[in-house]
Amino acid sequence: MYAVILAGGSGTRFWPLSREATPKQLLRVFGEKTMIQQTVSRLRDTLPAGNIYIITGRKYVPDIRSQVEAVAGAGLKIVTEPEARNTAPAIGLAALYIRRRSADAVMAVMPSDHVITKDDAFRKVLKKAAEIARKGYLTTIGVLPDRPETGYGYIQKGASLTKTDGIEGFKVQRFVEKPDAATARKYLKSGDYLWNSGIFVWRAKDILAEIRRQMPELHKGLASIEKAIGTKKEEEVTREVFSGIRPVSIDYGVMEKAARVAVVSADIGWCDMGSWIALAEVSPKDAVGNVITGNVIDIGSKDSIIYAGSRLIATIGLKGTVVVDTPDATLICGKEHTQDVRKVVVELKKKGAEELLEHVTVVRPWGSYTVLEVGNRYKIKRIVVNPGAKLSHQLHHHRSEHWVVVSGTARVTVGDKTYNVHPNESTYVPLSTGHRLENPGKVPLHLIEVQNGDYTAEDDIIRLEDDYGR
Amino acid sequence: MYAVILAGGSGTRFWPLSREATPKQLLRVFGEKTMIQQTVSRLRDTLPAGNIYIITGRKYVPDIRSQVEAVAGAGLKIVTEPEARNTAPAIGLAALYIRRRSADAVMAVMPSDHVITKDDAFRKVLKKAAEIARKGYLTTIGVLPDRPETGYGYIQKGASLTKTDGIEGFKVQRFVEKPDAATARKYLKSGDYLWNSGIFVWRAKDILAEIRRQMPELHKGLASIEKAIGTKKEEEVTREVFSGIRPVSIDYGVMEKAARVAVVSADIGWCDMGSWIALAEVSPKDAVGNVITGNVIDIGSKDSIIYAGSRLIATIGLKGTVVVDTPDATLICGKEHTQDVRKVVVELKKKGAEELLEHVTVVRPWGSYTVLEVGNRYKIKRIVVNPGAKLSHQLHHHRSEHWVVVSGTARVTVGDKTYNVHPNESTYVPLSTGHRLENPGKVPLHLIEVQNGDYTAEDDIIRLEDDYGR
Numbered sequence: 001m002y003a004v005i006l007a008g009g010s011g012t013r014f015w016p017l018s019r020e021a022t023p024k025q026l027l028r029v030f031g032e033k034t035m036i037q038q039t040v041s042r043l044r045d046t047l048p049a050g051n052i053y054i055i056t057g058r059k060y061v062p063d064i065r066s067q068v069e070a071v072a073g074a075g076l077k078i079v080t081e082p083e084a085r086n087t088a089p090a091i092g093l094a095a096l097y098i099r100r101r102s103a104d105a106v107m108a109v110m111p112s113d114h115v116i117t118k119d120d121a122f123r124k125v126l127k128k129a130a131e132i133a134r135k136g137y138l139t140t141i142g143v144l145p146d147r148p149e150t151g152y153g154y155i156q157k158g159a160s161l162t163k164t165d166g167i168e169g170f171k172v173q174r175f176v177e178k179p180d181a182a183t184a185r186k187y188l189k190s191g192d193y194l195w196n197s198g199i200f201v202w203r204a205k206d207i208l209a210e211i212r213r214q215m216p217e218l219h220k221g222l223a224s225i226e227k228a229i230g231t232k233k234e235e236e237v238t239r240e241v242f243s244g245i246r247p248v249s250i251d252y253g254v255m256e257k258a259a260r261v262a263v264v265s266a267d268i269g270w271c272d273m274g275s276w277i278a279l280a281e282v283s284p285k286d287a288v289g290n291v292i293t294g295n296v297i298d299i300g301s302k303d304s305i306i307y308a309g310s311r312l313i314a315t316i317g318l319k320g321t322v323v324v325d326t327p328d329a330t331l332i333c334g335k336e337h338t339q340d341v342r343k344v345v346v347e348l349k350k351k352g353a354e355e356l357l358e359h360v361t362v363v364r365p366w367g368s369y370t371v372l373e374v375g376n377r378y379k380i381k382r383i384v385v386n387p388g389a390k391l392s393h394q395l396h397h398h399r400s401e402h403w404v405v406v407s408g409t410a411r412v413t414v415g416d417k418t419y420n421v422h423p424n425e426s427t428y429v430p431l432s433t434g435h436r437l438e439n440p441g442k443v444p445l446h447l448i449e450v451q452n453g454d455y456t457a458e459d460d461i462i463r464l465e466d467d468y469g470r
Numbered sequence: 471m472y473a474v475i476l477a478g479g480s481g482t483r484f485w486p487l488s489r490e491a492t493p494k495q496l497l498r499v500f501g502e503k504t505m506i507q508q509t510v511s512r513l514r515d516t517l518p519a520g521n522i523y524i525i526t527g528r529k530y531v532p533d534i535r536s537q538v539e540a541v542a543g544a545g546l547k548i549v550t551e552p553e554a555r556n557t558a559p560a561i562g563l564a565a566l567y568i569r570r571r572s573a574d575a576v577m578a579v580m581p582s583d584h585v586i587t588k589d590d591a592f593r594k595v596l597k598k599a600a601e602i603a604r605k606g607y608l609t610t611i612g613v614l615p616d617r618p619e620t621g622y623g624y625i626q627k628g629a630s631l632t633k634t635d636g637i638e639g640f641k642v643q644r645f646v647e648k649p650d651a652a653t654a655r656k657y658l659k660s661g662d663y664l665w666n667s668g669i670f671v672w673r674a675k676d677i678l679a680e681i682r683r684q685m686p687e688l689h690k691g692l693a694s695i696e697k698a699i700g701t702k703k704e705e706e707v708t709r710e711v712f713s714g715i716r717p718v719s720i721d722y723g724v725m726e727k728a729a730r731v732a733v734v735s736a737d738i739g740w741c742d743m744g745s746w747i748a749l750a751e752v753s754p755k756d757a758v759g760n761v762i763t764g765n766v767i768d769i770g771s772k773d774s775i776i777y778a779g780s781r782l783i784a785t786i787g788l789k790g791t792v793v794v795d796t797p798d799a800t801l802i803c804g805k806e807h808t809q810d811v812r813k814v815v816v817e818l819k820k821k822g823a824e825e826l827l828e829h830v831t832v833v834r835p836w837g838s839y840t841v842l843e844v845g846n847r848y849k850i851k852r853i854v855v856n857p858g859a860k861l862s863h864q865l866h867h868h869r870s871e872h873w874v875v876v877s878g879t880a881r882v883t884v885g886d887k888t889y890n891v892h893p894n895e896s897t898y899v900p901l902s903t904g905h906r907l908e909n910p911g912k913v914p915l916h917l918i919e920v921q922n923g924d925y926t927a928e929d930d931i932i933r934l935e936d937d938y939g940r
Contacts, residue, residue, distance in 0.1 A: 016782075446848075
């Protein structure tokens, strides 16, 4: 068995916690691990690392790699989508690789940013789904609804196919779109409907066959890629194919009209985290329905989600309100408007707002930096270098840098000199001078950097050498 | 004629814009000038600076002096209250000083943090009130109500005393407390009631006579102070008297039972700015009732007040909500709960929260500093020194300081050496070493300070010499 994790999403509905550089799957939204770390950990108990494929955009690869290796070790396969083209092309691409591994391989496909709280139940459901998939069914996971949710699509069950240990598989009668409230109540009451989780299990060859039947253009593209796999042209062909294909979801492109479709009903503590509301669904609430985290003083709010960090948020008498605070941006919105966070993102794009792109703290393979202030001709950063880590050997043409070490020891190379800088000592890196920063010690190195120059953006960097292949 | 401005208020209801170090009267809440600057400017057109008394607490004196001198020149009298004891003792103290200037002096008493948008009308009302005061009435300014406000006290008019240019004075029938909504509607409809503005005009000798009659203990204390005025003991006696007297408002202590009380009805665009709601009363609203300032992206909010600075605030679908953002703290509250901001302040006091005390940017006589980050054994500040200004000659026992000049030129003295530091240069001030920072140039000096040490609070400072007498 193989698994494919779809990790290309941009997570705009979780702004301001998510940013273009750090979409939802890379965030600790719920629990100690990031969403993708949770997804990988859940699979890793039963699958070898080499059977887990993560498909994502190029810009997310370094972060995803370091996150998943931290919880699952090396060896996971990361497949780069040249461009985001919705789920059908991504799944088709992954299926190619997996079919090459084994002609009858069964693959489970799942998003990287769903919450599943019952891991054991999930593994049992996957096993049952795999059993059905081996009979040639495209099998979906259908979640037992516990409320008349209007935010999810539903699956109507057909005839029972198999049942063991209380886990039952059915033929699919039909897929239905997100219902209105009255219809959702009817679905819940009838007991015939399950939530469409977007988690699928099938043989790679079966999904590719359905793609050939229903999406011939995509199939043609995938066939060209398959020919190029393992050759020098693989990357180029993949890029060309992706640039030409239409973005289509696997649900719309394949599932709704597929021939043999099954569903396994699942009680797995699932939530798709499609908006801030979903956070309240999976989090413990106080006596009056609030979910409150971080540095918050609240007086008498109800049914509200208040998600703060270290900045102080004071709330009084809110009802059904969502507050999400980050160092550089705060969202305040009625619960019924959480889907409109997308509209805010559109406005931010129009304005070219920095707050859309990145957090003030940016995680790097060697540690992290936090932008404390950007002003006219200067920028101030706090830099943390992990023990033993080393930044690239680099130079900047438009800025010089002053470094003041606050704690830990820095090994600094400026030009052809290398020396140590200790707490309460400083050093200076002139313009256009090769330099390198390293933490030779056993504790994190914290230093303050004051940049001076006519241009202080991150792209004024020439890397002469880099431990991380950047 | 004399004026007394009561400027001792701590302005807790305007948190997080107001802080303990910068109460409402020192803030630009509405318009380009601070509240006290507006109050002084309004009086200064008709009164010489030397006839304006400002009574406030010791800690506010330097900021008040620099603010009022910036709009009204030197010469205003600032009277220091040793302790805040509500309005009656403060007014009694000011009346002593004014009666010494002239036995029949008329004084107008007013808060420092009210909005008055019709300055001409206000001056005419004061003139009429002074005319009545000269006949021995304790005269109040009663504002014509335009809505059934439940947040103000009311004054019921009695017999007409005088009318000129449409401005009419009446005997006061009675003072009434803040009414409930039904009563407020009745008051508005009757036309017999005016809002109690807390602005008074009377002869100094008349208010002192009423204090003697109704508050004999306070009068006794004032008599001891009067004897000490002009002697070496003045400050000490004032401090002793204030430490012993009860805090009582002039309304409760004197006005409600005073013998000859009059009211002048006024249409002066008055608002007491008692809470964030009041800001909406005096500000222009958009088509759906919002008052929005600063870096805000709003999608579909109504009847809301969104008060931001340079941090990004995104709001969606709020109704009747108040959002106030500052760099280190954000308040979000239903409009009907704005009075409960006091409760937040109580919580902050319990926690000993920094966010109650000061803003991250602190204004000093020589410029300002902004705390960018405080961490373990370090603190980072951006410092702005005005052209020609000089910080005190000082030393710190627990921290050393690294300075990086970003723009302008610094003249730095460290130990017995004095030298200039230019943009993109840095210097270092060791522990326990006398040092001084000065801007000898014509443009503001901006520098970044990185403090290192086991204690980085502001009170580790020994001033060897100071231009500002601190």
